[in-house]
Amino acid sequence: MIDLVLAGASVAVLIGLLYIYVGNYRGLRSPLSAGLIVFAVLFLVENLAAMYFYVALSEWAGAGVAVPMLALNAAELVGFATLLYVSWR
Amino acid sequence: MAAKSLTIEIVILERSRMGSSMDVPEPRLPQDGWGRRFMDKRLWYLIAGTRGGINRARILWTLHDRPYNANDLATRLALDYKTIRHHLDVLRENDCVMTLGNESYGTLYSLSPRLQVHFEDFLEIWRRIEPRLGEK
Numbered sequence: 013m014i015d016l017v018l019a020g021a022s023v024a025v026l027i028g029l030l031y032i033y034v035g036n037y038r039g040l041r042s043p044l045s046a047g048l049i050v051f052a053v054l055f056l057v058e059n060l061a062a063m064y065f066y067v068a069l070s071e072w073a074g075a076g077v078a079v080p081m082l083a084l085n086a087a088e089l090v091g092f093a094t095l096l097y098v099s100w101r
Numbered sequence: 102m103a104a105k106s107l108t109i110e111i112v113i114l115e116r117s118r119m120g121s122s123m124d125v126p127e128p129r130l131p132q133d134g135w136g137r138r139f140m141d142k143r144l145w146y147l148i149a150g151t152r153g154g155i156n157r158a159r160i161l162w163t164l165h166d167r168p169y170n171a172n173d174l175a176t177r178l179a180l181d182y183k184t185i186r187h188h189l190d191v192l193r194e195n196d197c198v199m200t201l202g203n204e205s206y207g208t209l210y211s212l213s214p215r216l217q218v219h220f221e222d223f224l225e226i227w228r229r230i231e232p233r234l235g236e237k
Contacts, residue, residue, distance in 0.1 A: 039154075040149055040154070040226070042149055
């Protein structure tokens with residue numbers, strides 16, 4: 013359950029980053045801003061997939077999978093949140 | 102008579118003060134190449150990687166003409182005064198702009214010597230932005 017919340021929070025943070033990157037891309041059209049968008053979109057897909065698999069696999073895979081996934085999601089969320097924090101200024 | 106000469110003296114003092122604070126300092130050329138690499142990366146970070154990057158570029162382009170205060174910039178760029186102040190603070194932290202004279206309401210901002218030296222780096226980015234400005 014906490015897995016889902018963390019992945020959902022990552023999705024929200026990534027949408028915030030995408031908002032910044034798309035806005036700048038519209039005025040700039042540079043390879044750097046295009047790359048930033050690809051970066052954020054792929055991680056967005058990754059987190060949505062993580063949420064889907066968590067629900068889909070919860071039938072038969074128990075805490076053995078959920079606990080490592082929790083650690084990964086937590087580290088990911090802290091990373092994205094830091095990036096959003098410094099980019100939002 | 103004494104009062105008149107005092108007035109003249111004040112006017113002269115005032116003019117010389119304004120004149121000196123309006124001058125943009127001579128750009129100092131860095132001895133080695135480190136300044137260029139860092140300014141280039143910093144501009145990309147400030148313009149492509151953070152919120153409101155395009156407006157930051159518009160501010161730098163406007164200040165390239167001559168120094169302005171935050172209020173004039175807000176009017177010229179049709180942006181909120183507080184937004185302008187925020188961008189100017191960030192740009193100043195990153196040594197892209199500097200204030201002329203002491204800090205007060207009408208403080209003039211100009212490009213920093215370092216950005217003036219590496220202005221070509223900014224122009225490379227600006228060439229991408231300028232043709233798209235009318236589209237929004």
